[in-house]
């Protein structure tokens with residue numbers, strides 16, 4: 147685990163500028179410089195628990211965000227994120243100097259901090275249901291607020307050693323409970339993994355150290371064998387003229403620990419402590435390479451997953467398969483493109499790099515859209531239920547298909563109306579019945595994984611029965627039917 151070293155503010159400021167220049171080399175740094183100076187002055191008399199000047203913290207938070215290629219306003223807001231709460235600096239001054247957008251972000255972070263603090267005062271059960279919801283509501287306003295907060299928490303976790311033990315446990319628990327699931331939902335795995343690892347270290351120090359020791363031994367024992375397998379694959383791909391990056395990566399300690407617990411096995415019995423990553427140029431090559439590998443090695447049945455055709459809700463894409471190596475050992479292999487690799491690390495942030503404005507990125511996140519729709523039309527009470535079913539960790543998904551083979555991801559137990567509205571709101575509005583696998587069904591029929599659904603539209607009479615609204619599982623179907631009924 148990496149711990150933050152001690153650096154001077156000027157050193158960190160220069161590093162921040164270097165990071166920003168690496169992706170925005172023509173960027174005017176005036177805004178950043180000013181934010182640094184204002185934050186520096188505002189926090190001048192404060193110190194961190196480590197004894198360092200306080201400004202180190204906002205600088206490190208800004209660096210985390212620059213490494214994720216966030217925009218200027220977000221970085222300026224990160225530098226100022228603790229000023230409204232902890233210093234004399236007022237919102238009007240931020241607005242005057244930095245504009246409404248930076249103020250909006252700083253205020254968002256301040257509000258979010260208060261929300262989380264209030265949440266943590268409630269009892270655990272109540273909290274479980276509500277906190278994610280509130281955080282996500284903030285996300286919907288502007289997801290960058292949540293990302294600043296994640297970076298803030300990451301730096302606080304990196305410097306947790308300076309807190310007393312009870313505080314460490316409290317912060318680490320809060321991290322596992324709130325921040326890890328949020329980072330996961332947004333697909334920002336770089337942050338998710340590090341937060342999880344640090345929280346694990348502080349919550350279960352004995353287990354952490356024991357596992358790390360055991361893993362260290364294991365890694366040195368099996369490294370030659372893994373390298374041999376990686377070389378085999380490199381040769382195979384080279385022989386087919388497919389440029390590829392192949393490497394073996396160990397999973398993080400926490401995910402190994404969780405698997406050991408879940409399977410009630412020992413580390414020795416686990417084979418998937420690492421995965422071989424194959425990074426290719428195009429998605430066609432992914433399928434081609436999968437074919438070559440399944441031809442050269444025996445794949446383990448039941449372990450093949452195509453997250454390229456059926457991406458996860460948080461944008462993760464790859465083909466996963468487990469091959470039996472020549473040494474007769476199962477090896478997990480993950481095949482993806484360079485672009486998918488990027489998305490797999492930064493999730494939603496991937497879209498900042500390739501498009502401008504944050505409206506577009508939000509549109510790509512289906513669940514954010516669902517929440518927006520739901521929020522507009524339903525009472526708070528129902529909203530909790532919705533978020534609970536939508537975001538619970540075990541939320542089951544099914545995939546149904548349009549007549550031309552496009553896959554539509556739906557919550558478990560969805561009905562025909564859910565499917566129809568996922569395709570287009572007008573199609574939903576005009577649904578009269580559907581053909582599911584060729585058989586005629588009513589619009590409230592429950593769909594099963596793999597169903598092929600053809601929506602038959604026409605002139606609908608009367609309003610949507612309330613039972614359909616009740617039975618539907620997506621926010622979009624529910625809110626649109628209610629909208630239609632009001633017309």
Ligand code: MN
Nearest residue numbers: 203227228298
């Ligand atoms: Mn902070």
